[in-house]
Amino acid sequence: MSSSTDSAVRLTAWVQGEVQGVGFRWWTRSRALELGLVGQARNLTDGRVAVTAEGDRGACERLLDLxxxxxxxxxxxxxxxxxxxxxxxxSGFVEA
Incomplete structure (x- = not known):
């Protein structure tokens, strides 16, 4: 077991549904910043939103729950x- 504080992880989530043109990326960015995460939320051509978040595992899990x-x-x-x-x-969290 390591006692290192370098426990950052990357979460990639593909969100399907009515998630484009409704403020979903802005909302995701706001929640990610509140949780201290960095990354991006971007629209995909198939109608999904791809969310990439990096930071503390617990914070990434909380974002996934949200x-x-x-x-x-x-x-x-x-x-x-x-x-x-x-x-x-x-660096930071952007709507791409």
Missing amino acids: LKGDATPGRVTSVTESWGAASGTF
Whole structure:
């Protein structure tokens, strides 16, 4: 076991439903910043929103819970997630 404080992870979430043109990326950015995360939320051509967030695992899990919750703008029908190591390439959280 490591006692390192370098426990940053990368969450990639693909959010499906009525999530484009409803303020979903702005809402996601606001929640991510509140949680101290960096990354981006961007529209995909197939109608989904791709959310990439890096930071503390607990904060990323909380963001994922919020994305799956019923308080999002629009209507989320499904969220697919992938976890990995943080790249450290983001500064701030942007709507791409």
